Amino acid sequence: MNTDLYYLRPNVVFEPLIGRWYAWSHLISPATAAMNVQGRHLKIMNSYIQAPQIHAAAVLNPKMLGGPFMDYKESKVEEIKALKENTIKEQAPLLRLAEAIRELNSMLEKEAKGHSLESLYEKVPEILKGYVELTYDLNNKPSFRFFEPLLYKSEFYDQRSQSLALWVTENDERPFCLSTPRIDAPGVLHLDIPFDHPGIDALSRMKRIPGPIDEVAALLGVTAADRKLFDTFFTKEEHPPYRPYEGPAVRMRYFGHACILIETQGVSILVDPLISYYGYESSVSHFSDVDIPDTIDYVLITHNHQDHILFETLLSLRHRIKNIVVPRTTTGALQDPNLKLVFNAAGFHQVIELDDMETVRLGDCVITGIPFTGEHSDLNIQAKTCYHVEINDYSFLFAADSRVLESRLYQHVHRLTGDIDVIFLGMECDGAPLSWLYGPLMPEELARDKDQSRRLAGSDFGKGIHLVDTFRPKEVYVYAMGMEPWLEFISTVRYTAASNPIVQSNMLVEECRNRGVIAERLYGEKEILYAKSPAAVTEEVNG
Structure with a gap:
């Protein structure tokens, strides 16, 4: 066992992913995650699979910056097909939730006309029952609200879709985060760990406090096959220490x-x-x-x-x-x-x-x-x-x-x-x-x-x-x-x-x-x- 102490290199990127897409808050909250998986991720993947050349051309056009186009310079159709299939399988509960939300909205638009909403609870989609309250605003426009804490305790919140991609960068260039998923690539290590994993804190501390690589690798569950790449993320060179502000201002x-x-x-x-x-x-x-x-x-x-x-x-x-x-x-x-x-x-x-x-x-x-x-x-x-x-x-x-x-x-x-x-x-x-x-x-x-x-x-x-x-x-x-x-x-x-x-x-x-x-x-x-x-x-x- 290697007991030498190492620092994490300063240019190692911690890229949090959900279903291999860049993690942002709307992918953590179950209801917004469901709608984004269905209404953003699958749409972009389907578009890319059908016409990758259009995506390749669009990302080169400054007027298209931030658009729904995958930034891959060469065809990755087979990889994206595999990601799509995995999304449909692994995130099936979220896709059902998205369909149920759309069904609920449609039902309320058709049937909530200002009378009591109590009778409509039986028409709420089965998987949403107990997770929503039906409401009117003061203009008698129907809507609904989630009991959001309960969604986090349901099948709709699954930490298994969370992961961390580690890689070394030398510049600021990256694809637009909302349109390009992170598929396997040389030099990128994917750790299938949730965001609340203590190994993330242990790894982060090594930017300033050196530690043994074997210990943090075991904590993060790094496989033997990935150890060679994982070890390249570390150095014995000490980083400049933080100098706390000690002035009177x-x-x-x-x-x-x-x-x-x-x-x-x-x-x-x-x-x-x-x-x-x-x-x-x-x-x-x-x-x-x-x-x-x-x-x-x-x-x-x-x-x-x-x-x-x-x-x-x-x-x-x-x-x-x-x-x-x-x-x-x-x-x-x-x-x-x-x-x-x-x-x-x-x-x-x-x-x-x-x-x-x-x-x-x-x-x-x-x-x-x-x-x-x-x-x-x-x-x-x-x-x-x-x-x-x-x-x-x-x-x-x-x-x-x-x-x-x-x-x-x-x-x-x-x-x-x-x-x-x-x-x-x-x-x-x-x-x-x-x-x-x-x-x-x-x-x-x-x-x-x-x-x-x-x-x-x-x-x-x-x-x-x-x-x-x-x-x-x-x-x-x-x-x-x-x-x-x-x-x-x-x-x-x-x-x-x-x-x-x-x-x-x-x-x-x-x-x-x-x-x-x-x-x-x-x-x-x-x-x-x-x-x-x-x-x-x-x-x-x-x-």
Whole structure:
């Protein structure tokens, strides 16, 4: 037995998969998983099997980025046929659930006309009985809600579909995560383990604390045939140690997209973790895993989109995270899965739900949930919140992708928060249409003009300047634009100077600067030290 101690190489990717598709929250919650397997995965696989050449051409067209096209440069038809057959067999309960959800919706549309719904429970599809409550809204429109915790205890939640792909990367290039499954390939090791497996934490710790390879291999169930590949993921070379912040100020570090780290001597807060871990040369300066604290007091999740909840990052950090704060939802609606249940299922147990204007306190730090409107295509989704963080006499507003739909909302909020020192605002103001993300959940395809009008859009100049007018910040940072190269496999964003989000955010930055407000559109990395008193001059460090 080899008792030597090794580190995990910094450029080993932890890619969580469900049914060999990139794992995101809608593939964990049983009801949304069912609809995505049926309405996204099988559709894409069938399309590829029928015409792989169309997919190969589409992924080369920049206008098709983010579309339902598999990114395989050579034909993998036989492999995809095998994956399809395995999906139909192994995920049969989810496919039955998807059909039952569609049947239930159709039944309610035909028979629920405003009279009591009690008699319709006998017409609920058999496999859904006891898992749903039938409801009307106040306009007598019928609907239903899930008893979601029960679904996680049923046949519809099966951890056997979860796995982890390990491989070494040298660049940021990856296929779009929602359209291309991960089939067997040289250099990729697939571990058939659930996301709550303790071996994931043991492996992650070896990025900083060396350990014996034999021990972690046994814990993960690595086979003898895979040991040669598994062993290549390790090195005896020590990684640079994390240097905790020990200054008297508040340190802000931008890690790309919507990921912000706020640190003092006593508290660390990480917002929407999405980190380029991997230790390879890049044309864009950026912080990485070596810049993340050994202990993270709070991870703040703003909303349930795949570019804000990245399990690839979160599973690697799980052993360091003390608490995850998520927006509260108990709607039971198909489009609004409960995030606490999602994170619990993935092995995160210290999960705090926060409602609008509720607070969490840690010493002198106060975290408050702030209403988040827009960016969800007008669907009734409650699992979204902005965060107001007060720490060491400074206040920060992480507005994420919020779009100001009603100007008076934040005026009401301002009466409670007062002025805010620093605002972070997402301005991806065009956004994808409703169907791009939520299409598999829709019982019927939406007309194109309606689909195009209901977009996953953040703030434009007018919406953003309203926040500035309302909260009177000293600093404004545009973020969450998905521009960093390590984001492309999730966001598929490629802006030019003429792109509307760039034009709109440029306008905001210029207007703020004309008013004497510090403003910038963030990219790559940035570090700022905020002194104890907001009146003091801040020290800025750019990467």
